[in-house]
Amino acid sequence: MTAMQIAGRNVQFNKKGHLVSFQDWDNDLAAALAAEDGLKLTPCHWSVINFLRDYYAFHEIPPSPKVIVREIGHQLSTHMPCTRKSLMSLFPNGGCKQACRIAGLPDYYCYAC
Template sequence: MSIEVNGATYETDENGYLVNLEDWNEDIAVKLAEGEEIDLTEEHWSLVRFLRNYYDEYQIAPAVKVLTKAIAAEQGIDKKEASEFLYGLFPKGPALQACKVAGLPKPTGCV
């Protein structure tokens, strides 16, 4: 499978995740988000940047529990509010959809 962005073709797996993480850029993120029926706002971009930084540091995409805890701490809200916020941005699953848009591998474990 693949997607086309700005005249270039990028390989994706059967679930639509980028195969080569180095291919990712913001134009690709927009294309992947369109496939998820998401219009990226600054809140989406903030989460995408968080995920990419987390991946750079730990070489793994965070599970939704880790993501929720980090967002709660960052925004000074409780975990329930953070979860609602994340699902508001990525309704089909914040870890799954957000990692796809961020060009990261599909998260494993507790998603």
């Protein structure tokens, strides 16, 4: 484990760069993690991140990309059908795995992506 100073506080990460504790996450931390990856979070990013967190909090596993597209695809792409490819374009450095990391999900659950 590695402790890092992010968003004004010490946070524990595992060897793969994922939060150790799901409860340590907040919006400021997500924005800081995204900035490290070169992303500026848009409303579409936040829709995915919030959906991932809500789904994980209820089911204790992340949703598959298919579930994400089915449930919130209309929020991600209003002019054309949302696909897994459009979801991956929001998080270009790893797709769902990058989204899981920014959303504060443990890495061992992100195999579904």
